[in-house]
Structures are given as structure tokens and as C-alpha cells.
């Protein structure tokens with residue numbers, strides 16, 4: 205199969221869908237790899253590294269689409285690309301159709317085969333191509349919080365871990381899934397006192413067993429959130445209710461009971477955010493202040509660390525890319541239920557119920 209690796213064109217996106225070492229594995233499986241010129245530069249992979257492992261560098265996205273049986277991206281196709289997508293071409297990327305009606309309707313017209321990273325499932329029903337980005341965002345949330353706690357950024361002026369004879373900061377993480385656990389691990393590692401809240405008792409039991417001694421897993425309730433918010437120097441929002449908007453767990457009213465200069469990082473902002481006062485921000489202008497509380501609400505956090513994110517993404521996507529390219533999408537979907545769940549569109553029809561339901565379209 206001829207597989208094309210496109211350069212990302214969405215703003216602030218420096219990731220690329222495959223590293224040179226991933227490309228090497230694809231070539232070893234008998235495929236021809238076309239890489240758009242400078243596709244990997246933002247992630248620290250110049251064209252020469254792709255050429256060294258046997259890829260062909262192609263000058264324009266139009267040529268990549270024209271010559272490839274399957275194209276890979278990180279973000280969803282942008283309007284300037286719709287007309288380049290070919291009938292029956294496999295497009296393998298994060299699609300997030302259910303969040304974008306115009307993309308869904310336009311992509312349907314291409315008659316291409318859309319396999320979406322975000323709906324592929326593993327044997328346990330987990331979402332293996334979302335996990336690495338949640339790990340990145342969770343870990344990054346504490347790094348960002350530490351930075352904006354500094355007085356020069358308007359923060360409280362407190363060090364997360366404290367020092368000898370001085371108590372550490374208190375970090376409250378709401379949501380003990382992938383993002384929350386990674387955030388809590390980082391905050392614990394820096395020596396903070398960490399409260400990790402979740403509503404799932406089995407999850408709390410597990411967290412109680414595996415987390416370090418300075419992490420206190422607790423059942424999440426409105427009362428607990430209210431009380432801990434008053435004590436917090438940092439609050440990380442990391443909840444997810446699948447298929448629904450994030451619940452607003454910290455209201456505007458509660459901000460006035462918090463310590464001035466505290467930092468809230470709303471990682472769940474891509475699902476609407478879990479603080480009433482959250483609104484999406486960008487890496488160029490990541491924070492704003494409401495009632496003395498610093499808000500960090502960047503919706504594509506992994507984009508800030510493209511080298512780490514690109515390698516983590518390739519680690520997760522590569523086995524699926526190899527399987528789809530080796531077998532073709534029909535056989536891959538037949539033999540791997542997880543890939544079948546990734547199939548969102550084929551033959552001009554929606555093949556994923558959640559997408560069809562989102563806009564009342566046929567399925």
C-alpha cells in the first residue's frame with residue numbers, strides 16, 4: 205500500500221502522525237511511504253531522517269493525497285484539504301466528527317474511508333489512541349501549574365514541594381482517570397500534598413494501592429470539592445463522562461473562597477471544561493484571571509511538547525497503521541473489532557452510531 209504522512213496545518217500544531225522509526229517499520233512491512241516536505245520538522249524530525257529509512261519526500265499535500273491509498277494526519281482534515289481527499293482513500297487520524305457537524309457533512313461527501321483514532325478500542329474497551337495524549341496533558345498540567353504559581357505570572361508565589369521547614373503546596377485533582385492519575389503522580393513527585401478525587405469506588409481502591417503516600421484518593425462529591433477548593437493552591441480538572449459535556453464542579457461563587465493567586469488548570473476544557481469560569485485558551489495566550497484565580501484552559505495541551513507527543517502517538521498508532529495497511533481496511537475491520545470501532549465512515553455512509561446520532565444523520 206502507498207501510505208502518505210501529511211504535514212499538520214492546524215494552527216499551533218507541531219506534531220506529525222509518524223516518526224521516522226515508525227516509517228521504517230511500515231516500509232519493512234512492504235509499504236511505500238510518502239512524507240510531505242517538512243512534516244516532521246516541528247517534532248524534531250527533519251526530512252533527511254525520513255529519507256534515511258527509505259521514505260520519499262513529496263512537495264505538496266495535493267501530491268500526497270493524489271498518490272496515497274491511505275493518508276495519516278494528527279488533527280482532523282481542514283477545509284482546504286476536503287477537495288484533495290479521494291474516493292475510497294483511507295484517512296487515519298483524530299477526527300472528532302461528533303463535535304463538528306460541518307466536518308462530518310463535508311467529509312461524508314468525499315466517499316473516503318474515515319478511521320478515527322479516538323474511537324478505536326482495545327480488548328478492555330479502553331481507548332488506546334487517546335491514552336497517550338491524556339498522559340501528556342496530565343503530566344503537563346502540573347508543570348504549567350507550577351509555572352503560573354510563580355509571583356511573576358500573578359500566582360500565589362509558592363513552590364509545589366515547599367522546602368525544609370516550609371510546607372508544600374496543596375494540589376487537588378478532580379478525576380482519577382488517565383489525566384488525573386498522571387497529574388497526581390507528577391505533583392506527588394515534586395513533593396506536593398495531593399488530593400485525587402473520583403466517583404468510581406473501584407478506581408479509588410486501585411489508586412489507594414498504587415499512589416505514593418503524599419496522594420490522598422477521595423470520593424468526589426460537591427461538598428468535598430467545595431471544601432478542598434478552599435485549601436488548594438492548584439486545582440486540576442480532569443473529569444470525563446463519556447459522550448457528555450463535563451459537569452461544572454467549581455462554580456464562579458466558589459472562586460471567592462479560594463486562595464488568591466491559586467491556579468486552576470482545566471484539562472477537560474476540550475469537553476466544555478469542569479469549572480464554570482473556564483473558556484478555551486491557546487498556547488500563545490494560555491491564562492486569564494477571574495476573581496483573583498488564574499485559569500489555564502488550553503484545549504490542545506500536547507501540542508506544546510510535540511517531540512514527546514509525536515513519539516507517544518506513533519507508539520500507539522503504529523500497530524494499527526501496520527494492520528490496516530497490511531490487510532486493507534475491510535479485512536482489518538473484520539478481524540480486529542477494535543479497528544472496526546474506529547471506522548466512522550465508508551462508502552459515503554456513517555458507520556459509527558455516536559456520529560450519526562450527534563446530527564440526526566443516517567447510520
Ligand code: NAD
Pocket residue numbers: 335337338341378379380381382383384401402403404407424425442443444445450451453470471472473474475502503504505506
Ligand atoms: P478518563 O476517562 O481516563 O478519566 C476520567 C475520570 O473522571 C474517570 O475516572 C471518572 O470516574 C472521573 N469522573 C467523572 N465524573 C467525576 C466527578 N464528578 N468527580 C470526580 N471524578 C469524576 O479520561 P481522561 O483520559 O483522564 O481525560 C480527562 C479529560 O481530559 C477529558 O475531558 C479529555 O478529553 C481531556 N483531555 C484534554 C486534553 C487537553 O489538551 N486539554 C488532552 C487530553 C485529554
